[in-house]
Amino acid sequence: MSETDPGTDADDAPEPAGSGSLDLGTGPDISSDYPLRVEDLHKSFGGITAVDGASFEVERGSLTGLIGPNGAGKSTTFNLITGMLTPDSGTVTFDGADVTGLEPHQIANRGMVRTFQIARELGDMTVLENMMLAPKAQRGERLWRSVTPGVRDDVIAQESELLERVWEVLDFFDIAHIAEEYAGNLSGGQRKLLEMARALLTDPDMLLLDEPFAGVNPTLEKRLLEHIHELREQGYTFLLVEHDMDLIMKNCEHVIVLHQGRVLMEGDPEEVKSNEDVIEAYLGGNV
Ligand SMILES: Nc1ncnc2c1ncn2[C@@H]1O[C@H](COP(=O)(O)OP(=O)(O)OP(=O)(O)O)[C@@H](O)[C@H]1O
Numbered sequence: 001m002s003e004t005d006p007g008t009d010a011d012d013a014p015e016p017a018g019s020g021s022l023d024l025g026t027g028p029d030i031s032s033d034y035p036l037r038v039e040d041l042h043k044s045f046g047g048i049t050a051v052d053g054a055s056f057e058v059e060r061g062s063l064t065g066l067i068g069p070n071g072a073g074k075s076t077t078f079n080l081i082t083g084m085l086t087p088d089s090g091t092v093t094f095d096g097a098d099v100t101g102l103e104p105h106q107i108a109n110r111g112m113v114r115t116f117q118i119a120r121e122l123g124d125m126t127v128l129e130n131m132m133l134a135p136k137a138q139r140g141e142r143l144w145r146s147v148t149p150g151v152r153d154d155v156i157a158q159e160s161e162l163l164e165r166v167w168e169v170l171d172f173f174d175i176a177h178i179a180e181e182y183a184g185n186l187s188g189g190q191r192k193l194l195e196m197a198r199a200l201l202t203d204p205d206m207l208l209l210d211e212p213f214a215g216v217n218p219t220l221e222k223r224l225l226e227h228i229h230e231l232r233e234q235g236y237t238f239l240l241v242e243h244d245m246d247l248i249m250k251n252c253e254h255v256i257v258l259h260q261g262r263v264l265m266e267g268d269p270e271e272v273k274s275n276e277d278v279i280e281a282y283l284g285g286n287v
Contacts, residue, residue: 035060035206035237036081036112041090042261043076050076051087052261058206058254063228063238065248067272068258069282074241077258078210081239082114083107095205111205115195115212123184127175127194130183131166131201165201173197173227189220196227206237213244225251249273257281 036058043051051073058064068074079085081092083104092100094112104114122130170176173193178186183194192212199207209228213221229251232238242248248255249269256266259281265272272278 033060034058035095036239037091037093038077038081039091039093041077041080041092042088043073043080043085044088049261051080054090054258054262056256056263056266058237058239060237061232061235062254063232063240063252065252065255066239066241066258067243067245067248067255068264069284072258072281073261074258075210076261078114078208078239078241082112082208108202108204111203112208113199113202113204113206114208114210115192115199118183118191118195118198120184123182126180126182127170127186128166128179130194131170131179131198132162169197169200172200174223187217187220188215189217189224192216192220192224193227196224200231204236206239207231208239208241210241211243212240213242213247221247 034057038057039055041051041054042049054073054077066074066077076085080087080090083099083102083106086101090100091098094107094110097110099107099110099112102110108114118130122133125133167176167179170179173196175190175193175197178190183191186194196207196209196212212224212228216224225247228238228240240248240252249272253268254266255269255272257264257272257275257278259277264277264281265275267275
């Protein structure tokens with residue numbers, strides 16, 4: 001899968017941070033109970049159908065898990081939602097707007113972000129530099145467009161506001177003490193925290209996490225989960241793709257099961273765990 005950073009789009013750039021309850025941003029917009037709606041998505045690669053009519057909704061403020069046996073279409077669905085891939089047909093709606101086929105950064109600027117692995121070249125930069133990078137570029141775009149008298153004061157104000165927000169987010173994730181550490185020297189778990197911290201800087205309403213616990217030791221996994229639950233309690237919405245069934249069942253209140261590119265069933269963990277079709281799909285799915 002290609003991992004690229006959400007870039008910049010000056011027209012779409014989110015406004016600077018406001019006064020969310022965690023002081024991490026303006027906080028989620030609560031205009032709809034289901035910010036993400038996926039309708040009849042299809043995607044084939046040559047003769048292989050990866051997603052075959054997937055439809056589901058994600059409730060605002062929920063921690064929703066997307067599971068399924070190997071090859072069920074989870075990653076492809078994730079990539080279709082976040083703009084990494086364009087569907088052959090079907091729609092993705094976010095906060096009432098059709099975002100199907102938009103670029104990842106355009107979708108991110110609308111408030112739905114996925115975490116991105118820290119690219120190898122960013123390993124030579126410190127945690128703080130990594131944090132400053134993405135949002136700074138957005139503001140830089142704006143500056144580039146408006147070289148007018150008086151703009152310098154604006155930029156200085158934006159820069160200091162950004163820095164303040166960066167420290168708030170680093171503090172929230174308990175990684176402020178490693179701000180000067182090179183990203184390349186971080187442990188797997190610390191990297192995951194940094195990836196999530198970077199995503200949060202864009203002031204999203206919804207975060208999509210693809211295997212956020214892969215390669216993370218149990219202590220950091222617990223910390224990551226605590227952060228996710230804390231953010232969820234603030235109203236942020238999460239969609240989580242994860243192989244660890246136990247983790248999904250213990251932490252998600254709603255679980256969507258994909259099988260052969262479409263939704264096999266969805267419900268709360270107890271319903272999903274005891275569903276005959278799900279058990280059969282997993283037994284036949286070589287998990
Ligand atoms: N770029 C691609 N080219 C060809 N086939 C692909 C491509 N991406 C996915 N597929 C195929 O589409 C199907 C669904 O794959 P996908 O990775 O979305 O499933 P998944 O549920 O994420 O699987 P896993 O749990 O193994 O990661 C599989 O048969 C896979 O081989």
